[in-house]
Amino acid sequence: MTVIELEKRVLSLxxxxxxxxxxxxxxxxxxxxxxxxRGTFKDxxxxxxxxxxGRVWRDSVDKEITE
Numbered sequence: 406m407t408v409i410e411l412e413k414r415v416l417s418l419x420x421x422x423x424x425x426x427x428x429x430x431x432x433x434x435x436x437x438x439x440x441x442x443r444g445t446f447k448d449x450x451x452x453x454x455x456x457x458x459g460r461v462w463r464d465s466v467d468k469e470i471t472e
Contacts, residue, residue, distance in 0.1 A: 406414075446452035
């Protein structure tokens, strides 16, 4: 390989490396969905009531199945 060919190759590698570096810098760390919504309904009485009603319904369905 000649010096000119090596210089072209190094330049190409440097350009590719720079593109990869920029891509990595732009990549945002995305938290899993359960971490994003965790705590959203903290101390929310409407949510607490919805959970209570859901439990009542599930318990009633469980009783129907076992009877």
